[in-house]
Amino acid sequence: MSADPTNAEIFENLRIELRSGCVVLATLAELRQEHYGYTLRKVLADSGIEIEENTLYPMLRRLEKQGLLLSEWREEDKRKKRFYRLSPLGKTLLAALFDEWDALQAALSRVRKGR
């Protein structure tokens, strides 16, 4: 019995690596408008970016701790919910990350075509 990863596991790890930066970028971009976790996850999924709850919530807390997000507890429909939105620093970094994303996309497109 070998402990080597299967081809499916190798692919899955590469896929996760490819997705992870995009997931952060999409989250920041969506939080240009305020959301609480549930609706954020829903609108991202509707756009084609599925995020597990146990990935999303730690990521939101990390991004808030880094100063990219602001959050606020508010009551809505008789329940306290934590609403998140992009901070001014988050806005600046989001714009810079989209510039990086555009450059990566252009570069990858050139490599893919074999120039």
Add this chain to the structure above:
Amino acid sequence: MSADPTNAEIFENLRIELRSGCVVLATLAELRQEHYGYTLRKVLADSGIEIEENTLYPMLRRLEKQGLLLSEWREEDKRKKRFYRLSPLGKTLLAALFDEWDALQAALSRVRKGR
């Protein structure tokens, strides 16, 4: 004195996270044709993807160990060089990763526009 990361460090980490999957994808795509390390690094840089040597070489070894690349030592210009190219498994996974990339790109573009 605080050990908190600066805003520049936070941005740099997000940038690296965004790049890392793309760098692997670009490397696999470029290795549809054979290269040794030096020329691979050069053609990727010419396309807009700069990779440090101490990132590239461990990545090539890892991808070969996972069966995505094949390599061969050959003499060229009186020097032994290690030539890399995509394996049949690598070709299959590259196609699947490009499908994933296309889906991510489309999703991110929808989020960015705010639908």
